Amino acid sequence: MTMATLKTDPARLERFLTEIAAFGATKNGGVTRLALSDEDRDARNQLKAWFEAAGCETRIDRMGNMFFVRPGKNRALPPVMTGSHCDSQPQGGRFDGILGIIGGLEAVCALNDAGVTLERDLIVVDWTNEEGSRFTPGTTGSGVFAGKLDREAMYALTDREGLTFGGELERIGYKGMEDFDPRPLHANFEYHIEQGPVLERQGKTIGVPKGIVCLRWYDVEITGVPNHAGPTPMNERKDAVYAFARMASDIFEIGLASDNVVATVGEVHPSPNSRNVIAGNLHFTIDVRGWDEGETDRVCADIEKAVRTHAEVTGTTVDIRRTWEVERAPFHPQLVSMIRETAGELGLPALDMVSGASHDTVYINQFAPSAMIFVPSIGGRSHAEVEETSWADCAAGADVLLNCIIKTCNDPEGVEYA
Amino acid sequence: MTMATLKTDPARLERFLTEIAAFGATKNGGVTRLALSDEDRDARNQLKAWFEAAGCETRIDRMGNMFFVRPGKNRALPPVMTGSHCDSQPQGGRFDGILGIIGGLEAVCALNDAGVTLERDLIVVDWTNEEGSRFTPGTTGSGVFAGKLDREAMYALTDREGLTFGGELERIGYKGMEDFDPRPLHANFEYHIEQGPVLERQGKTIGVPKGIVCLRWYDVEITGVPNHAGPTPMNERKDAVYAFARMASDIFEIGLASDNVVATVGEVHPSPNSRNVIAGNLHFTIDVRGWDEGETDRVCADIEKAVRTHAEVTGTTVDIRRTWEVERAPFHPQLVSMIRETAGELGLPALDMVSGASHDTVYINQFAPSAMIFVPSIGGRSHAEVEETSWADCAAGADVLLNCIIKTCNDPEGVEYA
Numbered sequence: 151m152t153m154a155t156l157k158t159d160p161a162r163l164e165r166f167l168t169e170i171a172a173f174g175a176t177k178n179g180g181v182t183r184l185a186l187s188d189e190d191r192d193a194r195n196q197l198k199a200w201f202e203a204a205g206c207e208t209r210i211d212r213m214g215n216m217f218f219v220r221p222g223k224n225r226a227l228p229p230v231m232t233g234s235h236c237d238s239q240p241q242g243g244r245f246d247g248i249l250g251i252i253g254g255l256e257a258v259c260a261l262n263d264a265g266v267t268l269e270r271d272l273i274v275v276d277w278t279n280e281e282g283s284r285f286t287p288g289t290t291g292s293g294v295f296a297g298k299l300d301r302e303a304m305y306a307l308t309d310r311e312g313l314t315f316g317g318e319l320e321r322i323g324y325k326g327m328e329d330f331d332p333r334p335l336h337a338n339f340e341y342h343i344e345q346g347p348v349l350e351r352q353g354k355t356i357g358v359p360k361g362i363v364c365l366r367w368y369d370v371e372i373t374g375v376p377n378h379a380g381p382t383p384m385n386e387r388k389d390a391v392y393a394f395a396r397m398a399s400d401i402f403e404i405g406l407a408s409d410n411v412v413a414t415v416g417e418v419h420p421s422p423n424s425r426n427v428i429a430g431n432l433h434f435t436i437d438v439r440g441w442d443e444g445e446t447d448r449v450c451a452d453i454e455k456a457v458r459t460h461a462e463v464t465g466t467t468v469d470i471r472r473t474w475e476v477e478r479a480p481f482h483p484q485l486v487s488m489i490r491e492t493a494g495e496l497g498l499p500a501l502d503m504v505s506g507a508s509h510d511t512v513y514i515n516q517f518a519p520s521a522m523i524f525v526p527s528i529g530g531r532s533h534a535e536v537e538e539t540s541w542a543d544c545a546a547g548a549d550v551l552l553n554c555i556i557k558t559c560n561d562p563e564g565v566e567y568a
Numbered sequence: 569m570t571m572a573t574l575k576t577d578p579a580r581l582e583r584f585l586t587e588i589a590a591f592g593a594t595k596n597g598g599v600t601r602l603a604l605s606d607e608d609r610d611a612r613n614q615l616k617a618w619f620e621a622a623g624c625e626t627r628i629d630r631m632g633n634m635f636f637v638r639p640g641k642n643r644a645l646p647p648v649m650t651g652s653h654c655d656s657q658p659q660g661g662r663f664d665g666i667l668g669i670i671g672g673l674e675a676v677c678a679l680n681d682a683g684v685t686l687e688r689d690l691i692v693v694d695w696t697n698e699e700g701s702r703f704t705p706g707t708t709g710s711g712v713f714a715g716k717l718d719r720e721a722m723y724a725l726t727d728r729e730g731l732t733f734g735g736e737l738e739r740i741g742y743k744g745m746e747d748f749d750p751r752p753l754h755a756n757f758e759y760h761i762e763q764g765p766v767l768e769r770q771g772k773t774i775g776v777p778k779g780i781v782c783l784r785w786y787d788v789e790i791t792g793v794p795n796h797a798g799p800t801p802m803n804e805r806k807d808a809v810y811a812f813a814r815m816a817s818d819i820f821e822i823g824l825a826s827d828n829v830v831a832t833v834g835e836v837h838p839s840p841n842s843r844n845v846i847a848g849n850l851h852f853t854i855d856v857r858g859w860d861e862g863e864t865d866r867v868c869a870d871i872e873k874a875v876r877t878h879a880e881v882t883g884t885t886v887d888i889r890r891t892w893e894v895e896r897a898p899f900h901p902q903l904v905s906m907i908r909e910t911a912g913e914l915g916l917p918a919l920d921m922v923s924g925a926s927h928d929t930v931y932i933n934q935f936a937p938s939a940m941i942f943v944p945s946i947g948g949r950s951h952a953e954v955e956e957t958s959w960a961d962c963a964a965g966a967d968v969l970l971n972c973i974i975k976t977c978n979d980p981e982g983v984e985y986a
Contacts, residue, residue: 345798347801377764377952380781380783380924380926381766395812402813412801414844416842416847418836418847425855426832428832428834531793533796534795
């Protein structure tokens with residue numbers, strides 16, 4: 151079935167994206183808009199103003215998740231949801247997350263321009279604290295919505311200054327009095343930048359992920375013997391930095407040798423971290439991701455073994471703990487196909503892929519048919535101020551989103567993604 | 569020539585050491601007595617009280633160096649100096665530095681007990697800010713005294729809170745109004761713990777270093793590309809942590825393969841140091857020391873080459889800079905022999921060695937005949953709260969110091985260490 155397609159307004163989309171990027175703008179062209187900060191609050195106020203001007207109702211739940219509802223003809227039918235998050239990493243980019251909300255806003259505006267009322271309600275959502283930079287873990291808003299995280303536990307999270315999530319949510323005025331539960335959802339789309347280099351390298355405009363990779367997090371603590379850097383002979387040292395160096399080198403190379411699994415050592419905290427003292431202690435983290443759970447666990451086993459071996463060889467002891475684990479999230483096949491086909495209808499080159507990054511949709515996917523739409527990240531850069539996506543690609547992704555919204559919102563009663 | 573030897577009082581020495589360790593005592597048995605802190609001030613007040621009770625004159629110069637002078641018969645003769653420092657590393661040990669001052673104090677008391685007046689003045693010194701933990705660089709008091717560091721530049725040093733050296737020196741009441749210059753010095757002895765495991769391992773009580781090793785410091789900055797840990801394929805990464813791991817592993821092994829040179833990576837600062845971000849940047853330090861300047865420079869050249877090679881292989885760029893360099897300090901051969909012989913006279917097993925750690929004597933050695941006396945560090949541990957030396961060994965070193973003081977202070981006019 152080929153359908154006539156509706157288009158978004160690229161100029162308006164660019165204007166929305168440019169204006170929202172002012173909230174927390176950094177001097178190098180990125181944004182620092184940490185969850186529940188003043189900048190987050192100001193961006194939320196702006197989103198609310200725009201959505202309400204476009205005829206949407208605003209609902210805010212007890213986690214501060216914002217739901218902008220465009221009423222359909224038959225409000226009793228399960229609605230379609232789209233959206234993402236407006237918080238950012240510290241010195242992060244101006245597309246990560248916010249593009250998905252602005253894409254939804256632009257879809258609403260394009261539907262308004264075309265005078266289209268859809269069968270079902272459309273809900274555009276801003277999930278609270280996706281990044282987890284200020285309050286860890288991330289994806290807390292969607293996690294609580296999905297019933298997978300405990301609201302009170304999330305309220306009790308503290309940032310580095312000791313401020314609580316609950317207190318800050320209240321302070322910025324976004325702690326709703328009651329929950330909003332539009333379930334069951336008919337379908338859920340999240341529109342996002344790729345955050346990797348694959349689309350650009352392959353010259354494709356639309357990425358069609360079949361799902362999100364599985365994730366394993368480790369915290370590793372090496373214990374050696376701190377000592378003066380001068381008088382301690384090399385062969386009597388139990389140097390935690392040396393032990394770490396051997397481990398981290400192997401971890402990267404184990405990832406490199408694997409087909410589709412990636413392994414990252416992101417945090418390194420030696421102690422005392424002093425120029426003339428042999429480190430007696432070092433804490434580091436490992437992040438392992440892959441589409442294939444079996445291959446990912448094999449890589450993890452190799453990493454654990456390498457870590458233990460290097461501890462032994464360097465005379466140190468090691469405590470390696472898996473602190474977080476997320477199964478892979480395969481998206482709904484019919485919605486994935488719909489995104490691929492819609493790109494085709496719009497003449498946009500598309501690529502089947504997986505998402506290496508986690509998203510709020512990991513949680514929503516657990517109870518609602520879900521899929522994601524990716525557009526290219528220039529140079530594959532993300533979580534950095536230089537993060538960039540061309541305006542044309544932003545509009546292309548919004549067009550795919552708009553037309554997938556139209557299709558699913560117009561699914562008649564009784565049609566379900568089984 | 570064999571001489572009758574005088575002995576110190578082990579019980580009094582232990583009491584002095586125990587009482588002074590209360591200033592900045594940590595709950596794990598160490599001390600945190602950072603330069604120009606309240607704890608440093610309180611320890612200085614105690615030292616002043618003890619030395620004055622023992623009949624010494626106190627002189628304090630513009631750097632806060634404290635000189636406790638025990639007058640000799642002929643005050644016009646060049647005096648003998650001994651001493652060390654009473655500041656400590658954060659969570660450091662209770663022997664490092666302070667043992668050399670207390671050893672001098674106990675020598676004064678033992679001389680008093682024996683009713684001995686020596687020919688020459690004896691000066692026991694407390695050098696300001698040897699450790700350099702709070703205000704970097706260290707050995708600032710002795711460096712300015714030696715004319716090798718600029719007093720005003722040292723006054724301008726700031727700690728992490730932005731407080732200045734000059735301001736803090738004034739605040740604790742130890743900024744003298746004028747300098748004290750007892751030069752020329754007839755001889756200088758520094759009594760110190762070994763801070764390494766060699767004496768204990770070899771079962772010796774007195775270490776007789778022929779000098780202090782040379783030192784090279786590097787600051788290295790790796791630049792990769794920061795990116796999201798999920799969607800970036802391993803073979804497209806420019807991961808600064810991976811580059812570092814390869815470098816640090818090699819640096820240790822280059823040191824290990826060398827005969828007498830040691831190499832330490834003590835500080836590691838990746839950026840952004842975030843669990844799910846590939847580090848785009850990493851700063852680390854290298855400390856290289858050895859007795860043989862040529863071998864040390866060969867090791868440095870190998871390290872520099874390895875660092876550049878690993879940067880190339882990992883697709884990163886690197887800036888490696890030698891930021892500090894100290895030539896080795898060979899002590900005065902006659903004074904070194906005197907220490908060895910004095911140990912023999914006292915029946916103490918002695919070991920010829922080198923000092924891997926730097927000391928204030930590096931500066932004093934540049935203009936005055938100098939040597940050091942070492943006693944064992946249990947387990948070779950130093951710059952840590954577990955730092956330990958037996959009371960018997962503390963007394964043994966003080967006995968050697970006392971008798972070397974007697975010998976040199978009684979050198980008649982005209983006798984010089986050429």
